[in-house]
Amino acid sequence: MSGPPHPLRALGAMSGTSLDGVDAAVVVTDGEAIHGFGPVAYRAYAPDEVALLRAALGRWDGCDRAARLVEDAHADVLAGFDAPDIVGFHGQTVAHDPEAGRTRQIGDGAALARRLGVKTVWDFRSEDMRQGGQGAPLAPFWHHACARWIAADAPLAFVNLGGVGNLTWVDPRIARPETPGACLAFDTGPANAPLNDLMQQRLGRAMDADGALALRGRVDDGVLARLAALPWFARRPPKSLDRDAFAWLNAAVAGLKDADAAATLTACAARAVALGMAHCPAPPSRLLVTGGGRRNPAMMARLAAEIGCPVDPVEAVGLDGDMLEAQAFAYLAVRVLRGLPTSCPGTTGAARPVCGGRIDGP
Ligand SMILES: Nc1ncnc2c1ncn2[C@@H]1O[C@H](COP(=O)(O)OP(=O)(O)OP(=O)(O)O)[C@@H](O)[C@H]1O
Numbered sequence: 001m002s003g004p005p006h007p008l009r010a011l012g013a014m015s016g017t018s019l020d021g022v023d024a025a026v027v028v029t030d031g032e033a034i035h036g037f038g039p040v041a042y043r044a045y046a047p048d049e050v051a052l053l054r055a056a057l058g059r060w061d062g063c064d065r066a067a068r069l070v071e072d073a074h075a076d077v078l079a080g081f082d083a084p085d086i087v088g089f090h091g092q093t094v095a096h097d098p099e100a101g102r103t104r105q106i107g108d109g110a111a112l113a114r115r116l117g118v119k120t121v122w123d124f125r126s127e128d129m130r131q132g133g134q135g136a137p138l139a140p141f142w143h144h145a146c147a148r149w150i151a152a153d154a155p156l157a158f159v160n161l162g163g164v165g166n167l168t169w170v171d172p173r174i175a176r177p178e179t180p181g182a183c184l185a186f187d188t189g190p191a192n193a194p195l196n197d198l199m200q201q202r203l204g205r206a207m208d209a210d211g212a213l214a215l216r217g218r219v220d221d222g223v224l225a226r227l228a229a230l231p232w233f234a235r236r237p238p239k240s241l242d243r244d245a246f247a248w249l250n251a252a253v254a255g256l257k258d259a260d261a262a263a264t265l266t267a268c269a270a271r272a273v274a275l276g277m278a279h280c281p282a283p284p285s286r287l288l289v290t291g292g293g294r295r296n297p298a299m300m301a302r303l304a305a306e307i308g309c310p311v312d313p314v315e316a317v318g319l320d321g322d323m324l325e326a327q328a329f330a331y332l333a334v335r336v337l338r339g340l341p342t343s344c345p346g347t348t349g350a351a352r353p354v355c356g357g358r359i360d361g362p
């Protein structure tokens, strides 16, 4: 007689679009419910490593040195964990063109599995694209599991403010995430990427730490209005973006003083989320914010001002906003192992629920 599936100790790793480093986290799960959370770790990329990764952005082939760096950085950080049952390895996205049906994450999961001696699930996005999906976002099924873990009893939304922003609306009263009506997800628009690029270009800094510069500036409403008028925002989800899809914003603020430019790009990230809220099937009871942008008080204040429901960092419900994406790939790895779907029409636009990921290793 087969009982309920045994929970596994899954170790997930994510190297996000802001190119800051590798996040790694353990989740104990049967691929459906969350049974517990385990240790986490972070391995920052050094400045020369960031430069190597930046040079790979937009490249559909080559970049072997950048790929080796991604593998080495992951091998370093993942080897520090105690005997996981399975690894979920996202890799580093360097190019993403959903309209052309192509996406590229560098780093070889089979090589990583050999180095770690642990079964590894990777290449999470390709199968979704083959089935007509955007290949992103993939965290939504994890957000759904989190909403059930916190015993939410009404629809709510998660917003990830990484390089790009993405939003997941979930109805936790529906048990399976692939059931129509349980999840709707899409990329909202620019989040930290244009702001980080501005800080790097003008001040040689990686980010507007704590929103200090933006808090001193004035928002240029003309730029915000130009952003809001883009057909992207009216387009119905699912939809996903390349990191640099809104690079024109940096040209749009070129004539503004540093503080005003930072304030304007910060406001753009919040406005993109607010415009995205219109696509939710029903107003969410609350908005839970994850990703680095939740540490930026200027961005959070703009968001709270633009959104018609309570806005809180995910820490308000006991989750770890630095690790949610790494945890997502731990969870998805177990789902792939069990043959459960990792995306569906409501999250990526795939024609049907898709189980996406390659499995390699012992
Ligand atoms: N204290 C802070 N103040 C302001 N901004 C911050 C702070 N901490 C992090 N950030 C912003 O968050 C970014 C990192 O966010 P995060 O780690 O969520 O991105 P990511 O996972 O790489 O991106 P993505 O989710 O798009 O793949 C930083 O590059 C910075 O812009």
Ligand SMILES: CC(=O)N[C@H]1[C@@H]2OC[C@@H](O2)[C@@H](O)[C@@H]1O[C@H](C)C(=O)O
Residues within 6 Å of the ligand: 016, 017, 093, 096, 103, 135, 136, 137, 138, 139, 140, 160, 162, 163, 164, 165, 166, 187, 240, 241, 325
């Ligand atoms: C192609 C790609 O790597 N997309 C990332 C990126 O960063 C945020 C947003 O754009 C999201 O679509 C996705 O990452 C998260 C982990 C996701 O797939 O849910």
